[in-house]
Amino acid sequence: MGTLIETSDLLTNTVVVLGTVAWAVSGAMAAARHRLDWFGVVVLGVIVAVGGGTVRDLLLDLEVSWIEQPWPVFLAAGVALLTIPPARRWATAVDQWQIVLAADALGLGLFTVLGCDTALHAGTSSVVAVILGVMGGISGGVIRDLLLTRTPVVLTGEIYALAAIAGAVAYVLLLRTSISPVGALWIPVLLTFGLRAIALRRAWSIPAARIDRDGDG
């Protein structure tokens, strides 16, 4: 079967839209939680949303995707702006960092598969596609946490890198079967998201010591 990029523009663009929204929400909520003003929220939302794809494109020596097609930058800016009012309202009701990590888990799944697919489309071997998928998946969160001077969640989060590796390996294997593109896309995304969700649920039932140990509480 061909890669996603070759098979379906609709599915590829769906992944880019959902992934951009997920990372923009993750970046904007994290910024709001750190009490940045609205400039900072929008800037962080945009950098986090386009950062992972930028790292992937630079590593593969492809044209950076938002230079060709800048709409994800504006989508991310709009989503970040829309995130500000609920971020302020929820501040007292729920732990915003859990929302950051939930959006992060979705972005991780989507950008891992997209990174894998982009690498295969660019002609890399399956093994290298898995590595680039993981890099593309984790980079958004790494950039978010670096800019907020937090230890990146990929280093401290339970089953974070492993969830990305599982999704990337599943995608590479499913592409070799006769499964439909829809299945080849969503099974790995849900696998990565599901593994992270289980890890987060486990962490949520434990007192906050672990997640907040970077002094972010």
Add this chain to the structure above:
Amino acid sequence: MGTLIETSDLLTNTVVVLGTVAWAVSGAMAAARHRLDWFGVVVLGVIVAVGGGTVRDLLLDLEVSWIEQPWPVFLAAGVALLTIPPARRWATAVDQWQIVLAADALGLGLFTVLGCDTALHAGTSSVVAVILGVMGGISGGVIRDLLLTRTPVVLTGEIYALAAIAGAVAYVLLLRTSISPVGALWIPVLLTFGLRAIALRRAWSIPAARIDRDGDG
């Protein structure tokens, strides 16, 4: 009207020299304030001064400018060395972080216009040129603050990203008029610098809580 790079080598090199000096002073003063020794001051001065242009060139898939022409590396190293004695003398007299931010405001204006111009020259649309101008403008300060483990000023500073966007938009619009290259260059630079200067003055009259909230005081 053609871009700056096409129109005038003298003006382009003036921007590179002034921007390199501004970022080198900003990086070196920040390093001195964090009590790094002179090796650290020079290294930070150089990385900050050439970092913004490097990010811009990598995103545009151009040859990194200092690999072709390494003189800005030596200019930045020299400026950083010269910054050490006044940095030590001023330490007790004025708040050095204000000098860092003033030099940063000048570098922001110059590298935003230069980034815009480089992108237009490389054939991007006006919208993408604005985005790349902002990225080229803010990257020097982001690198400086990341290396000093501070939250980047682009996230916390008032009217920082907006000042860069204003300068970039002004430059793109002025290039379409029949204004002289000198005007097309300096009006946006002064616009960005002026907006930042106003924001800094306002912050200076407020107790230091805001600017120093990263525990850097």
Add this chain to the structure above:
Amino acid sequence: MGTLIETSDLLTNTVVVLGTVAWAVSGAMAAARHRLDWFGVVVLGVIVAVGGGTVRDLLLDLEVSWIEQPWPVFLAAGVALLTIPPARRWATAVDQWQIVLAADALGLGLFTVLGCDTALHAGTSSVVAVILGVMGGISGGVIRDLLLTRTPVVLTGEIYALAAIAGAVAYVLLLRTSISPVGALWIPVLLTFGLRAIALRRAWSIPAARIDRDGDG
């Protein structure tokens, strides 16, 4: 004399293997010291080990080396895994950060020479090759310290950037003599490593104030 890459595959691969092992140990020990779990140790070991070469290849617009040949990624992951048991055992016996810095000194020497050599092979001038050698040499440690939210050792370490510059200049000069490739390689590596070792010994005899001033103690 030709560059190392042109002269000897065996010597070049020896440098890549030793440098990858050194940086993987440095990243993994640093991760273990920061009490990351084993996922985090492996992820940091891999990112630190391949990060310096990735930065070098991106700056030179070469294909990123581990995309062509991914074995250093697996070597680094294996070394990081093997580092976990001794890292736990030594935790109470010795100051692990000293082991991090010793491995860092070896990686610095090897990747500085390799960066220089790669730049010369890509056709840069000697001066630019020295700058790229230093960048390739310091980037692994910068990435490690950024991800752990520490001020990079290149900014705070005594004689760190200078040791890299000395090694890079020595390599460029030795390549112009009729010295054997083995000598041209190992003399600069030992020079950089030796200068760092002397600086570390001096720091070790002083109370920990300096090295631990980032609050990492």
